[in-house]
Amino acid sequence: DAGITQSPRHKVTETGTPVTLRCHQTENHRYMYWYRQDPGHGLRLIHYSYGVKDTDKGEVSDGYSVSRSKTEDFLLTLESATSSQTSVYFCAISESLFQETQYFGPGTRLLVL
Amino acid sequence: DAKTTQPPSMDCAEGRAANLPCNHSTISGNEYVYWYRQIHSQGPQYIIHGLKNNETNEMASLIITEDRKSSTLILPHATLRDTAVYYCIVRVSNTGTASKLTFGTGTRLQVTL
Numbered sequence: 110d111a112g113i114t115q116s117p118r119h120k121v122t123e124t125g126t127p128v129t130l131r132c133h134q135t136e137n138h139r140y141m142y143w144y145r146q147d148p149g150h151g152l153r154l155i156h157y158s159y160g161v162k163d164t165d166k167g168e169v170s171d172g173y174s175v176s177r178s179k180t181e182d183f184l185l186t187l188e189s190a191t192s193s194q195t196s197v198y199f200c201a202i203s204e205s206l207f208q209e210t211q212y213f214g215p216g217t218r219l220l221v222l
Numbered sequence: 223d224a225k226t227t228q229p230p231s232m233d234c235a236e237g238r239a240a241n242l243p244c245n246h247s248t249i250s251g252n253e254y255v256y257w258y259r260q261i262h263s264q265g266p267q268y269i270i271h272g273l274k275n276n277e278t279n280e281m282a283s284l285i286i287t288e289d290r291k292s293s294t295l296i297l298p299h300a301t302l303r304d305t306a307v308y309y310c311i312v313r314v315s316n317t318g319t320a321s322k323l324t325f326g327t328g329t330r331l332q333v334t335l
Contacts, residue, residue, distance in 0.1 A: 113265075144325075151309070152266065152325035168324075199265050210256070213265030 112136055113214035115200050121220045128187040130217050132200030134180075140203045141183040142167075142211065143175060145196040152199065158183055190221045226310045231330040234304075240297040242329050244310030247291040253314050255286060257295045258325070259306040266309070266325070269295065300333045307331070 112135035122128050132141060142157040144167075154167030156175040164175050172194060174186045187194055200214040227245040234240040246255065256271040270277055270284045272293075277284045283296040297304055309328040 149327065151327050154324070201265075210268040210271065211266075212268065216263075216265050 113200060113202060113212060115198075115214040115217050117217060118215065119218045121222065122190050123222050124191055125189050128190050128219065128221075130185045130198055130200075130219070132183045132185070132214060134183075134202050136202060136204070136212075137180060138202040138204045138212075139180075141177065142201040142203075143173070143183065143185045144199045144201065145169065145194075146199060146216075147196050155185065155198075187219075190219075192221050195219060195221045226312055226326060228308075228310050228326070228329045230327070231332070233332050233334060234297075234300045236301055236333050236335055237299055240295075240300040240304065240331055240333070242295040242297075242308050242310075242331065243292065244295070245292045246310070246312045249290050249312050250314070251290075253312050255284065255290075255293050256311040256313065257282070257284065258309045258311065259304075260309070260328075261303075261306040269308075300331075302333050302335070305331060305333045 114133045116131045140159055143155040144152045145155055146152050153169045155169055155173050156164055156167050158164045158177040161177055161180055164177060176184045196219060198217045198219060201211040203211045254271050254273050257269040258266045259269055260266045270279055270282050272284045272286055274286055274290055284293060286293045307328040307330050309325045
């Protein structure tokens with residue numbers, strides 16, 4: 110299995126508080142992604158990174174920001190958490206542009222009260 | 223990226239072959255077919271992908287019709303551990319940007335004794 114860890118694995122927080130989720134990889138892959146998964150929606154891309162300090166928005170980026178200061182770490186921040194951001198968050202990595210596959214982390218379950 | 227259609231659920235007896243269909247009638251010539259699965263409470267797992275030739279690896283076989291409008295994922299000897307949601311995804315590789323795998327709702331495969 111690809112070396113991808115996510116922290117925390119579970120978090121409960123209150124509306125209006127900032128939350129940061131961390132994704133750490135040991136594979137030295139260039140590309141990293143954050144997805145959220147909700148019942149009936151499958152997986153939806155939030156943000157992705159194509160290199161250190163290079164990030165771009167996905168389809169559901171409102172209310173989220175990301176940072177990547179090192180190849181191995183990709184942080185997802187909810188600036189002011191809302192109940193609609195209650196979800197399971199997955200980080201993924203991929204190595205190249207050609208016939209690429211993505212490898213996923215174990216996920217973080219976030220509950221915003 | 224082309225849209226895919228999958229049955230919402232399927233059952234398979236343990237030890238038998240599981241054949242999961244996917245319709246992608248609007249697929250373009252440069253789009254690949256990818257299959258992922260997600261076992262309950264885990265991150266998605268890459269299974270296999272192909273362009274137009276049939277493909278086989280240690281996990282599964284992928285059969286793509288000659289007109290490429292549909293494909294079938296085959297798990298040759300399903301086990302209880304293959305119970306999962308299976309996602310068929312069609313996308314262009316080497317787009318010049320990071321990959322954006324858009325997951326639909328998939329097929330829930332239940333393997334039974």
